[in-house]
Amino acid sequence: MSKEYTLADFTDIFDYSTGWFSDSSISSLFYQIFKRFPSMKMVKYKVNQDFLKEIKELYQQDDAFDIFEHIYCNHFENEKEEEEEEEENTSTKELYDCIVICKRNLMIGYFDDCIKIVYSNIAQEEIDHINQICENHKKENEKLNNLFIVTYIHNYFTLKQSQINKPAIQIDRHYNNDFVPVAAEIEKFLLEENKSGLIILHGKQGTGKTTYIRHLINLGKKRMIYMSGDLVDKLSDPSFITFIRQQKNSIFIVEDCEELLSSRNGSNRMNVGLVNILNISDGLLSDELCIKFICTFNAPLKDIDEALLRKGRLAARYEFKDLATDKVNQLIKEEGLDIPQQTHPMTLAEIYNYEGMDFSLGRKRVGF
Structure with missing residues (x-):
């Protein structure tokens, strides 16, 4: 030949x-x-x-x-x-x-x-x-997590298996008290079979969103698919529906979604990417695909599209904020951190990267 x-x-x-x-x-x-x-x-x-x-x-x-x-x-x-x-x-x-x-x-x-x-x-x-x-x-x-990274090159979506370390966090210690019941509901919802839905997690950087996502990935019970912020606009691509129909019973983690989820600002036309997410999580495709979405971004959500607020559409929504002062001081005491007692709330990133903090004992670094 x-x-x-x-x-x-x-x-x-x-x-x-x-x-x-x-x-x-x-x-x-x-x-x-x-x-x-x-x-x-x-x-x-x-x-x-x-x-x-x-x-x-x-x-x-x-x-x-x-x-x-x-x-x-x-x-x-x-x-x-x-x-x-x-x-x-x-x-x-x-x-x-x-x-x-x-x-x-x-x-x-x-x-x-x-x-x-x-x-x-x-x-x-x-x-x-x-x-x-x-x-x-x-x-x-x-030993791999059930984590896959979405790539998009020349009009094709593909998946690459990856691994995320298990974070050393405790929900009741590293987050405010109002998040504890929300976290329990989120984990319960993600483990449910034959169910679709949408979760929105937002708040300023350093408050623990990424660490919590790592925690969810390490539950190891479901296939998790991560889409980075630069792929958010690809959610409106016609090939996305074809791709996602091959990912039944998965959980999609989509970063930097503020623009995707924001109000139409007087326009009657909804973002096509948002339409796709709604159809997959709560529309005609939801029964077939049973896909859950976790959408995150690093900002307060000032103006969410009303289509997302319909009763029963959101499985959970939470805004991560600075850790309350009493929680900060409790964390300092329980973990023996080399930080003085605080008089104001702090982000987790600020706590674990406190100026002058002594890392000489090889304390395990926590990323937020």
Whole structure:
């Protein structure tokens, strides 16, 4: 078989639409090369890179054999758990992906240690043999949270599994008393099966929103999907509905939503992204998808769209504020913090980053 494939250039494989590593895209690549509609099997566990060495040895003598390799750096890494670490929480890790054209009508995609086998008119015994090679190189289970990061490149949404450290917080100690019953309701709601809904958490920076989100993620009971603030405007993209229909029974965490949730200010036209959220959390799609949204932002909500305030629509709404003075002093005493008694409320960030505070004992840092 000729290796002169009908691709525009090499970047078609790895850069266009984040690649050919979604189920549909790698099948599309297969069709471009072989002009046949493929079947596909995805290995549902992670596989060591040594798997590729055995595949190469098995197929590299075939005339059609070819391999496209991609080495890149991931800058959105897991937070470090070691207390002695003083570097930034983000680090760089080299990652490796590849696509192997084994022979005519057989292709294997290796992406983030996962395997996709794409084929047409290949004997089942051969597919079973590849599956056995995967099994021989199966990775040990990794300790990961049920957290996935949404990325959006060239009109495609994709997910990347990630991990968040468990925060050392106690709801009744690190938050004001009025949040304790709200937190209990939120956790109860998030664990409910076959239910959709919307939670709004807001307030100024440093009051503990992010730490509380970490706490919810570490409950480990539901699949959590994080969307950063720069993707909020993509909630109105037509492809978002297609993407989210593949994420049934998940919890979406969407940051920096103030503009999305704000009033129409006299306009009769609602933000399309908000329409999508309402349809998914409380509209026609809610029964099918059973998706919950947690929307957060770092400001008081001055003008919320009235569509959100309809009775029964919000599962919870809470504004995080400075920790009350008596709670601040109680926290100082209970944790033995090197801070003088206070006469005014403080944010958690101010407490744990107090000027002159002694960290020489290696006290575990708490991020807010």
